[in-house]
Amino acid sequence: MSNFILFAQSDLLDILEKEHKDTVNFTSATFKMTRIAIGHSTETRKKGILEVFVANRFWNTGADRSQSFFADRMSARIALEYGLSDRLSTGFGGTTFDGLFDGYFKYKLVRQTTDKKGGPFNMTILQSASYNSNSFGSIYGEREISSNNRLSFTSQLLISRKFSSNFSLQIAPTFVHRGVVLSNEDPKNHFAVGFGARYKLRNHLSLVSEYYYNTNKIKSFDNYNPFVLGVNWEQGDVMLQFMLTNAVNFVEDAFITGTRNNFNFRSPNLNFGFNATYVIHFKRGLKNKRK
């Protein structure tokens, strides 16, 4: 008799299993944060979410003697980033060290689904622009840079896939147009490919890495491809990212084309990076306030 009941019960669950088949399950949190470490991830913020995003880099100059306690130099990008809809995000920020002011729009085209009904990967397009507010006159002689030429643009197609609950991978074909060109032999347009990965170590902790391969480099100074190794840590409304990188700049066009150090442990090559994101929700998910 007990067999009989068991059979009838699993029969009921089987019916429910068939009913579930109609719902589409989107994969959540391929990267969780809008940045993997230095570059954008396919993630966009949901509608009504404001992120206060502060990114910092600390490094030593490599001089023999230094008066600094922790680091000789530091740079910070302070930005506000907002989810206009569940798929469209925008953000504006300014960086202290290189004097770049930047803004971007990001739109999620394809969302990965856990079953076979939707996309097998995430696809997001990013368009960003930056304005270089530096004065170049004193260092570079007569070279006058008009305000039009101070604008640089980055277009990215971000493609990512969450292969398992612990592992996500991203490939990002990138086009960079630089406005400020300091030598006539330097190219203005660059093609680059970004690679990013995230491995979840524990429920709130993940290991991330990114590398950008720049196909046509700037010739007037030595530059290297940016690489980063970091740890992402999520605690409720606060998300922290710690990283080691050779990239000093925060804006895509600057760090993809103009990273002047290689990744190794000699100062000034290695930067310690620290990003803090505080998330504020302006839209509440539950409409009815009944208990």
Next chain:
Amino acid sequence: MSRFIFVLLFFTLHTQSLEDDRIIARQGQVSFFSYTSVENIKAENNQVLSIVDLDNGTIAVSMLMNSFVFEKALMKEHFNESYIESDVYPKATFEGKIVDFDRSTNAIQTKMIKGTFTMHGVSKELEIKTKIERSQNKYIFSGTFEALVKHYNIKIPPLLAGNIADTISVNFRFEYEPYEK
């Protein structure tokens, strides 16, 4: 021989339990609350499936953890990714039996439902007090029960221990109608 009897039983079961004997709820509501002095967390799922076989009083419930809606969108992401791990355990299910179910009465009855609740890969025996209302061929099941977070192998980081209650109260309400394929 025993297999033959089993097959016979199977057929008699199928001929006896007519389609009319099963009722289904496709938009069942399950919500849970965590009250602490730091933060109140509330989530709702309005797409919970449940089916009842009136013939023998067995019941099954199945819900997708992904379908829970939270006050904050980021909470949903944390819930799915860091707590309930819905990639690995997409569903929570319950299967059980209504104790002393009286299908003849039209009056409101309060019954215990005994069964197994499975969530985050952990199965627990539960007894849930349920109010059963009937109007013609519609049934409404509703009730409340409490679940301990630590029973289901859900780890809360020490920094957030103050934000999430040890005991989560769960409310449910299912409206059933006759099951047709």
